Amino acid sequence: MSYVLAKSQNDDIHKAGECGGAVTSILKYLLDEEIVDGVLALSPQNDVYDATPTFITESDDLLSAAGSYHCAPTMIGDLVQKYLFDKKVAITVKPCDMRAVEELIIRHKINRDNIYLIGLNCGGTVSPVSGRKMIDLFYEADPDDVVSEEIDKGKFIIELADGSEEAVKIHDLEEEGYGRRNNCQRCDVKIPRKANIACGNWGAEDGWTFIEINDEKGQELIDGAKKAGILETKNPAQGAIDGREKVEGIMIKMAKKVQDATYPTVSEMDEWSRCISCYACRDVCPICWCFENCELNKPYFKDEQNIPPTPIAFQGVRLSHMSFSCVDCGQCDDVCPMDIPVSLIFDKLQKKYFNRTGYVAGVSDDIKPPLYSPEKTEL
């Protein structure tokens, strides 16, 4: 593992990208050198709250994906495994994306040789609908006037069309029930170290991206982009490295506080009493890959005649099957029509499993998924 500070040598990218545009430049290098067939990254459709995964094959189109989109809590692992399995793809990944991809690689659903993982450090994401409401309530701004947003130094910062900025402390927003999504508040993986490189502004000087190079492939990326003349790098000072480590430490500490506060509050059976057995949580789960062959589709688990559904027949079975591998991405919460805090229930059990075995889904170097490991039998 090593560190560099990097910025784009391309003026347009430098201007459009976050922290000097290093990520966009690396993606451009990969496309221009035909190292990848395409880049899967977030690009806004109608506004900054509406970024969706976009497959980009021409480097000129990368500018549309430059910048940060904290109000677009999407996942990309399932798109890669279902539709891009045979392609060489570069993917920008938050820690939960990375964890999902890692779990899918372990399950042979994504070919590690085919992908470049460009990690993005993450302090959390905000749901777009509640994010707009939050801006309406706590900022002197019209949500429609926001042209960009970022999370920095504990604040959610918006930039308006006239160039002005407004910032509110995330802690204050979360006290009022807004701010980051619940799973993000308790997430204790902030830097995606299984990605080839992990990029962010923590510890970086203005106009530069701090990059942690996690493996040989990551080093080749940086070296290649430099050689292609699109990336400039320099070594970070020790103070920058220490500063970044401090930020990560504080965020993890805050997350653990949230975990301790929220795990005891959830009552599974009460929450499941609203379950309509629509399978949205299963279908969106980036780790669930069986699709039509899922056991829960088998007649002996089908519960369609029971209204209300019996929670154990769906939720209970899925919990026992998948919670060990939960990466706490919160997609299940996001899509549940009944607002059941599915990820809280699953993450709570994953943490219990972690306490017994040390396994952190998508992070641990244990190459076997828990279901195939000896720990399963012991449990």
Add this chain to the structure above:
Amino acid sequence: MLEIKHTLCPSCSVGCGLNVIINNGEIVGTFPYKRHPVNAGKNCLNGRNSIECYQNKFDKAIVSKSETDIEKAIEEVSKELGSADSSNITIICSGNNDMEEIEAIKEFGESKNFNLAFYADNLKDFADVASYDEVAGASKVFVIGDLLYENPLIGRRIVHAKQNGAEIYALGKAEESVTFNIADETSNSTVEEFLENVKGNIDDDSVIVFNYVDSQDDLDKIEALNCKCLPVFSKSNSKGTLGIIEPKSLDEMLELLDNTKVLLVFNDDIADELEYDFSKISKIISFAPCSNKTTEISDIVIPTKTWLEKEGSFVNAMGETQTFTAAVESDALSEIEIIEKLNG
């Protein structure tokens, strides 16, 4: 090429947003549309399965159970329309039709002096309906039907109301329901009895949400309560259609069908909705994108574009007009194009 595009869910009147995944020009899946204000990326199973209509769409027209060319099938339709008395020809339009189609179908029917019928779940239009936010902010919610199970994205607002401290009074046909699980009081009575029992509890911040009634009289009783209400329809544009075409009650529909010799069904599955002996009708002609119970009993089936292949607008249950654009290109004809051909 992999793309994700916005559209609307067509599976009920709530008006949820839906993203579709397009791979090499074909729709292959759905993806949460989290920016959509109605559902914030949450879709029920019906909504997520709605793309099956596109995936199973008709390739050919069908005449007398045999696949045929669409132009020939449209000629057959013209012949049938020309051979019957207009008073015996009935057009059924649907809440599945978008606003532009409803206007075109109405104009077509009126110009030919055909009977025009629209069935909206035996419900009717209410001029001033509660918004979804008003449901979530209500002090008391009176729920008729298992809204949590059947219309989950309205059900979610009822859950929010409960979490905000509201009292929930639920009526259902079954002994148990998902809505009952969060209700303070539950009932299996008739709608009339339920309304009679709860009317003393209704205050200014109350809302009645319902997706069925037992009779048309129940609708008048709901209206007489002077309380905000939200009828939730089974189809995406029933509310919009109600603004253009007067709906028929169940009894009126059955009576009209008794007097019909040629029945034109525009994107509806009336055979699934109504218990009626459709074999009494001489000719049934369906205009539909994919198979349903009505197309199965139809003499002629003209394939139409799915909503994913055209642009248009729906009016959702709370009265908001929502537009959508084509997610994919298509060679199929829209209902408006078919009507133009029938008009010669």
